[in-house]
Amino acid sequence: MKTYIISLLAIAILAVSCRDDNNSLPTENQHYRHTAILYFSAQNSLGADGASTLDSMEIMAGAKMLRSADDNIILYLDDAKAPRIYRIYKNEKGSCKIDKVKTYGAELNSSDSTTLKDVLDFVGTKYPSDSYGLVLWSHGMGWLPDITSFSSNEKRKFKQYSPKGFGVDVGTGGNMENDIDANGQIGMQMEISALAWAVENSKIHPTYIFFDACLMQCVEVAYELRHSADYIIGSPATTSAYGIYYTDMIPNGLFACPFTEDSIKKIVDTYYYDVMDNPHTSYGEQGCILSVVKTSELENLASATSAYLNTAISNGEYPDMDGVQTYTSFVNTSYPDFYDISSAMKKLLTEENYIQWKKALDKCVIYTKASDKFYYYSKGYYTYYNNVDHNSVCCMSMFFPREIYTQYTYYGNLNQMFKNTKWYEVAGWKACGW
Numbered sequence: 001m002k003t004y005i006i007s008l009l010a011i012a013i014l015a016v017s018c019r020d021d022n023n024s025l026p027t028e029n030q031h032y033r034h035t036a037i038l039y040f041s042a043q044n045s046l047g048a049d050g051a052s053t054l055d056s057m058e059i060m061a062g063a064k065m066l067r068s069a070d071d072n073i074i075l076y077l078d079d080a081k082a083p084r085i086y087r088i089y090k091n092e093k094g095s096c097k098i099d100k101v102k103t104y105g106a107e108l109n110s111s112d113s114t115t116l117k118d119v120l121d122f123v124g125t126k127y128p129s130d131s132y133g134l135v136l137w138s139h140g141m142g143w144l145p146d147i148t149s150f151s152s153n154e155k156r157k158f159k160q161y162s163p164k165g166f167g168v169d170v171g172t173g174g175n176m177e178n179d180i181d182a183n184g185q186i187g188m189q190m191e192i193s194a195l196a197w198a199v200e201n202s203k204i205h206p207t208y209i210f211f212d213a214c215l216m217q218c219v220e221v222a223y224e225l226r227h228s229a230d231y232i233i234g235s236p237a238t239t240s241a242y243g244i245y246y247t248d249m250i251p252n253g254l255f256a257c258p259f260t261e262d263s264i265k266k267i268v269d270t271y272y273y274d275v276m277d278n279p280h281t282s283y284g285e286q287g288c289i290l291s292v293v294k295t296s297e298l299e300n301l302a303s304a305t306s307a308y309l310n311t312a313i314s315n316g317e318y319p320d321m322d323g324v325q326t327y328t329s330f331v332n333t334s335y336p337d338f339y340d341i342s343s344a345m346k347k348l349l350t351e352e353n354y355i356q357w358k359k360a361l362d363k364c365v366i367y368t369k370a371s372d373k374f375y376y377y378s379k380g381y382y383t384y385y386n387n388v389d390h391n392s393v394c395c396m397s398m399f400f401p402r403e404i405y406t407q408y409t410y411y412g413n414l415n416q417m418f419k420n421t422k423w424y425e426v427a428g429w430k431a432c433g434w
Helices: 008-017 051-063 113-126 192-200 219-224 246-254 261-276 295-309 341-348 351-364 414-418 422-426
Strands: 018-020 032-041 071-078 084-090 096-103 129-137 208-212 231-234 289-294 365-370 373-379 382-387
Touching (some): 032 113, 032 246, 051 084, 051 096, 246 261, 289 351, 295 341, 295 422, 351 365
Parallel strands (some): 032 071, 129 208, 208 231
Antiparallel strands (some): 071 084, 289 365, 373 382
8 A cells, every 4th residue: 555654744745836826716718728626535544544635745746747737637626625626737827726616505415416417417518628537536346336325224224235335425413434324324336327427417528437346347337337438447356545646647547638549458457557666666466457348339349248248148058267367365354356358258268259249349448458366355354355357358357147146245135236236137148148
C-alpha cells in the first residue's frame, strides 16, 4: 500500500503551486480540450482510512504537469465533509490553480444515480470539452446487485460477509470505518444499470470510464455500460485501496489526448508501471490485472458467445471449471469466483470453436496487462496470492454457474441472481438450460 506519510514540505509546495483562487472561473462560451472527471464516493471506509485524502494530494501534484491550459480536472469529493466539486487546472501563465466551484449544502447520497448525473450535467454545462474521461473511485463488487435493495433486513444485517459495492455511502450518522449506515446496515450502493442510466442521460459522453475500484472489469458490467463510454478500463481482481497513482496518471494517462486506441492503452501501461515498478509507490505486492474493453464490440462478443456457449454447456449442467483462471475465491471470500472469460472458454470449447470465438474477444478486449501473481485473499494472519496463466487470460471475468452457489450466500442463490443481468439474456445462457 502507499504510505500515509506526507511531508510538511510536500504539503507546503502543493499549497503554493496549486492555490485556491475563485477569481479564475471559466468565461462564457469558453471551450476546453479535455476534462477528466474524478468521482470520489468516499463516505465509507476508504475515506475513513485516508485513501481519498492521499489521492487528493496526488491529484494536486499531477495537475502541475498538465500540458495545456485547455485541460481540466474536475474532482467531486464526498467524504466526511459536505460534498463538493473542485476544478484543478493551469492558467495561461502556467500556474496551477484549484477552485472550489460548488459546495452542496445538504447531505448527498453519492450512490444515487441522480447525484452522479447531476455532477456530470454540471461539468458538461460549465466546462464544454472536446472529450471527457470519467474515473469512478470507490469500493467495487462487479455485477453483484445492490444489497440495500433486498427486502429482507435480516439478510442485509448478516455479519459474516459485508460486500463493498460500488459507491458505498453510509450517509449522515453512519459508521464510515465499517461501511455501516445509521441503521446498522451496509451503506447505499449503486446498481450498474443505474450507473449506466446516469451517464447515458447526462450532458457528456466519456471517451473512457476508468474504475478505480475492485472487481469491475467483468463482461456483465461492461455490457451494461456498452452505450456509456467508448472504452471501459478496470480490473477483474481486487485492487489496492490507493489504486491509481494520480501524480503519474494525470500527465501520462488521463490526458493522453487526442484519444486513440494506442493512447487509451497508455492508461493501462501507466497504471501497471505505477503499481509494479514505480519507486514512489509501495504496493507492488498487490499485483496488477488490468484491461481495456472497446464497448462497440460488446454486441459482437455477445453474439459469438451465444453461438458457441451451448456447444459446451447444455441442460442446465454445471461446467467443469477446474484449472480455469479465477480472480476471487468463493470459498474464502463469499464473492463468486470471477473466472477469466478467455481461460474459461478455452477449456470449455473445442479448439476450433475457441479460435473462432476468440476473434470476437480480441476485437473487444483490446489490451491487457497482468503481473505473474496477484493478491487473492487474506485469512487470519496469512495473505494468499494466485498465479496468472499468461497463455489463456484476457483480464476480464465472466460468471459461470456452480452448484455451490445454490447454498446460502449473502445474495441467496447466485445462479438465479445472475439471470437478472443483461449479459445472461444476450450471451446464450438460456439455451444452455440456465
